[in-house]
Amino acid sequence: MVARAAREIAPGMVVNLGIGLPTRVVGCLSSDFPVCLHTENGLTGIGPPLAPELADRNLIDAGGAYVSLVPGSAVFDSAVSFAIVRSGRLDLTMLGAFEVSASGDLANWKIPGKFSPGVGGGIELAQKARRVVVLTTHTDRSGAPKLKQACSLPLTARGCVSRIFTDMAVIDVTPGGFALVETAEGISAAEVAAATDAPLAIPDAALPTF
Amino acid sequence: MVARAAREIAPGMVVNLGIGLPTRVVGCLSSDFPVCLHTENGLTGIGPPLAPELADRNLIDAGGAYVSLVPGSAVFDSAVSFAIVRSGRLDLTMLGAFEVSASGDLANWKIPGKFSPGVGGGIELAQKARRVVVLTTHTDRSGAPKLKQACSLPLTARGCVSRIFTDMAVIDVTPGGFALVETAEGISAAEVAAATDAPLAIPDAALPTF
């Protein structure tokens, strides 16, 4: 699914990869692919991650991972970094999720009473990136669906998600709700529908697999 | 009067010198006097002005004069430059004036129907410098007083002026109006009062001259 999500990145894009699964997309980008990776603390032109013994103590991404530079990297303060996001210069962000609703609402920062570490840069990425896609397991650890008719958790942003990549499927958020686009190798459309807590439009034609 | 005004600058101050008479104060500051001169376009640490043949084409002050740097100069964008002004980091500004009122109102940017080139950085300097002093001729070219009970021209800022240096006198703006502080060599208090279009408090004691 990470490799499939990586294909979402078109040449020339400015892309922010959220903490967790999205960060792993870096490993799927070839060294000559024209793309600019952005991170919230204040860096464009992220190179591959570095092991601790090779790391620069002053060079991290917003998730705290030690990263490298590429020719043409630039560093700047965190206000400029979010200016990039809010002013429409971020073409794509890939985020994790606790829940995604059929209308594209995203909840990924707070579980009241259990987990409320603060929203960080999530709201601005979700609300302002030109395209927001989600990378997540299709269900949570207890097997409960993360794709739901409506979110029950506090929202990060409303109606922001365009596409969801899970271990089971690629699903678009359309004006009519969730629509199945691709399935993982060996997963049937019916299995995806059963693991989704909202109606799922399944096209008549055979679906590509990934 | 320029030399007298220069004595208004205390060691360690950050100072902005407006276009015209105030700019000439630079010539009265010794090379080891601890002060930081600021200009609106984006420079702290202005050095002496440069003749055209020695000038750097990219190094001007807000009035367009070619200036030099000193060790420790810094350049920055015009937003940061005015952040310095508005956030209270400018200890003193010296400005020119068309009119100053007895309550410290300043008019120095517009003569309706005659001269309205725009306000530039004047409002922010007048409104936000910690101390605003004015350098001006005591009367205009036609001999009319510039110090008045109330300004007739559009204001730059209200109640901002603390002290006025003219070719005739040093005058403070006090809660009670204009108060004579010093006179120019050879000028009497009565002459200053006659050239001032508002009550002028004159102390009983002998006044210093400059």
Added chain:
Amino acid sequence: MKLPDKTCRIEEAIARIGDGATVMVGGFGVPGTPMTLIHALVEHGARGLTLIKNDANEPGMGIDHLLQAGQVSRLITTHLGLNGTAIALMNSGALEVEFNAQGILAERIRAGGAGLGAILSDIGIGTELALGKQVVEMEGKPYLVEPALRADVALIHADRADTFGNLAYVATAQNFNPLMAMAATCVIAEAERLVPLGALDANDVHTPGVFVDHVAELSTISGEYGVVQR
């Protein structure tokens, strides 16, 4: 991962500017004014432009060429006292002029570049610059709403640029350039020197290349960029 190349011919980039466009132009006096991009815009001939620029330059320099050619219908600025052309056009009614306090113009542009709606400021309260502006009270104190400014195009002058559009400025040629380079849909930069990717240290970049759409190296630095003889 490799950063995209944004080098272009100036004429091609400028050709995208349509009639009626809003154009930000860097510079404060001569330093930082993109003289070559301005000449290309005169050649291109787009009309009915709204210009956003700190000042109107001086006669025969910078945006004076656009004013003289009758291409500008509106100017958002802080001061035009050094340009008689601009004053005459304003007084005749041929040029609509909106004056801003200088630092407020800078902040309005920066707010546009930062994706904000507006800033709240107390600058100009009690003067005619406050007339007609929306007022918001915060803790009993009044502030003026100063809406963010964005443009269709920004014309930027840099000292050095790399092929991704990372820009570095020198001395007081910085002025409004880094602000405007954040605040337009299409940002076109001219650079005195174009350097390869990696030749501009990440810590020395003033404008990150993600904000820049097109970058071109100047083939010559004309006399218009030089020291003004007064």
Added chain:
Amino acid sequence: MKLPDKTCRIEEAIARIGDGATVMVGGFGVPGTPMTLIHALVEHGARGLTLIKNDANEPGMGIDHLLQAGQVSRLITTHLGLNGTAIALMNSGALEVEFNAQGILAERIRAGGAGLGAILSDIGIGTELALGKQVVEMEGKPYLVEPALRADVALIHADRADTFGNLAYVATAQNFNPLMAMAATCVIAEAERLVPLGALDANDVHTPGVFVDHVAELSTISGEYGVVQR
């Protein structure tokens, strides 16, 4: 004209911080966190502090020392997920926490540094972060009023400083430092290297020294500044 010298001993500068002060602390994760100034503030012992910092660092690092010492009563931040101390203090009610969206915290601080009253932003509308905030309409669209933030003191970490307090940062140790260095009444900077006046090129300065009140060179770069082993 000569620029004033602002070098000082760290203990003397920190001694000015009183009980109940509002203190901005630079850093995003380890990079840019002024570890040495923080230790001096722990030694100094001022209590009832309001801290403004992007994150709460990790256990045993940075502002965790202030939290552990019970010196902090309020924290304005964006995220504290990596520090169990902060979460426990928050959940017990001993620490009041105000969460901001990260870029909005950055802009509120910058607005304080720029002498503005507030910014208007649409970030968080429709989420619980909008609750209780003043709303202003502009051209029919709602915006949240996000008031400017200023502090009594800002604690800054720089790579290089000159004796006037001009600062330069490296890599992602820049983060909130240049913003906070504009936004406090008293700005105290620690620098890995103190250089003479003139050794920092005017074009390479990230924070102009006019914003900085006290600057000190670090005698050692402790392990707390190093790569975090996870």
